[in-house]
Amino acid sequence: MTQQSVAAPQPVPTSDKLDAAVLKVAGVVVLGAIMSILDVTVVSVALPTFQSEFDASYARVAWTMTGYTLALATVIPLSGWAADRFGTKRLYMIALALFTIGSGLCATADTIGELIGYRVLQGLGGGMLMPIGMTIMTRAAGPNRIGRLMAVLGIPMLLGPIGGPILGGWLIDVASWQWIFLINLPIGAIALVYAQLALPKDSPEPSESFDWLGMLMLSPGLALFLYGVSTLPEAGTFADPEVWGPMLVGAALVVAFVLYSFKPQHPLLDLPLFRNRNLTIAAVTLFVFIIAFMGAGLLFPSYFLQVRGESTLHAGLLMAPQGLGAMVTMPIAGMLADKVPVGRTVPFALLLILAGFFTFTQVDPNTSYVLLCGSLFVMGLGMGGTMMPIMTSALKTLTGHEVARGSTLVNILQQIGGSVGAAAMSVILTNELNGSRVIPGVTDPNGEPVTEAGLAIAAQQRPELAQQVPDPSLIERGLDYAASSFGTTFWVALALVLLTFVPAALLPRRRERSHLLDDQPGDPGERPRTPVVVH
Template sequence: MTSQAAAAPDKLDATVLKIAGVVVLGAIMSILDITVVSVALPTFQTEFDATYAQVAWTMTGYTLALATVIPLSGWAADRFGTKRLYMLAILLFTLGSVLCATADSIGQLIAYRVLQGLGGGMLMPLGMTIMTRAAGPARIGRLMAVLGIPMLLGPIGGPILGGWLIDAASWHWIFLINLPIGAVALVYAYFALPKDSNEPSQSFDFVGMLMLSPGLALFLYGVSSLPETGTISAPRVWATMLVGALLVIGFVFYSFKPRHPLLDLRLFRNRNLTVATVSLFVFIIAFMGAGLLFPSYFLQVRGESTLHAGLLMAPQGIGAMLTMPIAGTLADRIPVGRTVPFAMALIAAGFLTFTQVGTDTSYWLLCGSLFVMGLGMGGTMMPIMTSALRTLTSHDTARGSTLVNILQQIGSSVGAAIMSVILTSQLNGSQAIPGLTDPRDGEPITEAGAAIAVQHGAQLPIDQSTFERGLAFVADSFATTFWVGFVLVLCTFIPIAFLPRRREVSHLLDDVPGAKAAPAPTMIH
């Protein structure tokens, strides 16, 4: 790997592409699994006779496991080697998937999802580390673009795959499908990944682990509970968020004392890493949070099936596939500060359409807007990640990618919670229908709730005018929520204005014996 990285040919050679294939397989398993399970929640309610709050823990438990294990990835990669750890992560994820398919209670399913998350949490940061080291400084952009494909297509392909598997077979297959993929990825990793080099053993930061991992888990637990409780004043929300935040803040002050902290915040002295991670964090909150509501609009307002809603999201993935390879090549040649703002402008333009959605907005307009957003997505996320990691040394890439992945996870959870709370509060403002209550909890049914239920085949004693009023209210609620998302997208332009506009000097090979020095920077006017 060292000689390949040192040579850094302009094109991606066969060896590097083989390594990329391993990482992409792992990323596909990890990312698709999140979105595939999201469409199965109603099925879990029926199969296990559980409430929505209970089945939602199949998502929350997975997220909390990710947050717990991601901080350990940087140290573990240095201590045990990326190849060994990556294969262990694949094994844990695949084992957890098989166990999920055997669950006969909601409690078992949640427990197995946590095991799955422990493996899935290591796949992405380790994958980024492996690819960054394999590519060398001259090819990071193109190789990161390869990794970005499953990251962008997961939210689109997941609902389609999940809907098809549940309709054609059973819910068990949304987990069993990972068995053959995991087996192939494990064998592939054994032969394709370079042998781990012996690294000097570093002391493990137990104090940091006792603060950071529980802190992140508690904070994200509180954030994830927001949509269910509907208010931040609930003790379950504010108390866990406060304790989690205090633990994380305590870790921040503590982390500068040990020589080898669990999470090396000293890396933020690197300006490129700092600006890129802040840009990525704001972008994830803005786009990923609201992006989860796009298929919900098709499901709840337009009455589409899960499969059709997933297919309607496909133009976004097509757009991303078109621009991502181009953006990867440009990221290796042109400073990202000169390209990312244009890509963000495409996202903002496409997003603006969704602030005007109604009950009969043209699908051509909506799909066209998703396509434009996809074009922007393909030119935004991975170039920012490339900028974050390009100027780190080879030894620091594991810890740098861990930082990036933690911020991604927090941003995604915060964004989803913000958008869900806003949409829920909007829908709760709908007028109640006199004399009509929900038999499960005795609560009055609103016009908006009745309209959504009728869209999905429920038989309720309401007239056409009530249905139309309720549906219009739901559409307006989505439009209001999308306005908030649009404003957050505009806020992303602030940090990306500070992205480097000059060619960065790479230090990726500085600590690799025998590697050639990084080429002198080229000024671009």
């Protein structure tokens, strides 16, 4: 899908510094991104609370995050065209309003089904905040400052892992779970006013025809495939029709879209871009990395909550070192990405992630918090030096009009990778925990048998249960087994990080000229239009 500029072409900035005008616009984008990313990390520590509040299984309440992801994946292909058609300022404010309204509705949910539905609405808005925000920032900063631009947009990714779990845990402990959504209302109102005042006025131009047929195949296909994958933890097996049915139909729609997309003049996705070696390698590297890192990343708070019996606030505080580590390296990596080939830096960042993961493969019920927090900090250092540099490398090898389409392809793969990783790690952990010894004659309120690990986890979250257990060794053995189950799951994640070294070894190791400033077809000497980037 070829994108056209909304605003008239502007002179490309020659300075590599982000000036005051750019930072003013960046404030709007960062504020919106913080809202959407914070909300993901806040909800991650609230899942055990949702289990008790709505009397639902972990796999069921996990849909509060999965539904958000599905909505996000659905709007990704639409964002670039909509930015051209309606204007970035107007679309960004609509996304802010949808996200804020969805947040308010989430706080009113009486059932887990209602909460999941409202999270989908919230995701439709939140899913457009980053893509459209990236578009706005690229136009303001100019493509010759992509590395520094990525570093600025990395701020929400730093604050999310640090502030989200802490804020969510604190709000749940001192108030109620509703406040993790209500807090978005004043922030959303401020962001809307700020956007109205700070963003430049839209000048939408007629865009190319939209590929509705492609959209009707790709978006439902992605949604159905991810639905099947995300149902796997609850079903526990691929043999369940609720797993393989949606996956099969979704995969068929995606394959049909791939075959179809080579026919229209302006397809929804420009798949031939994968002939670009750097783009393909970056996409594959990020895909494998995200399966490992994002999938296992959701389990870190669960270990602190379920095995160590920490409160949601303490679990959030224990996760903070990871964000602090990323805070150290992400700005540096953003600047280096403009000067040093990522093939020379990313492998070292992956080594740091590998070292941090290894500690978690060895966890037990009494592993030192100093060691765990230090490992999270090291992993954060690696994360900050991985994702943004790879994306920067991919963008630099594309010409101006290709950036939006290439970035869209990579981001769809990222969403699929995140969902696959979360589902895979949840299935492995659940199956490991279910292998614990069943306690004879003991059943839960639903009549299901209770395992030693299940009893130990329940006792950690509800201390009064521990006093009712006649044999304390049951809880001790259960905690040992639960910790071992987490360790086994982290071994799988570590193996996937090792696998990431294969495509990472193919990343460019020589500095290449950026094509972002290449002249586009048209009048001689015409400056390229600033690209629409979907991120």
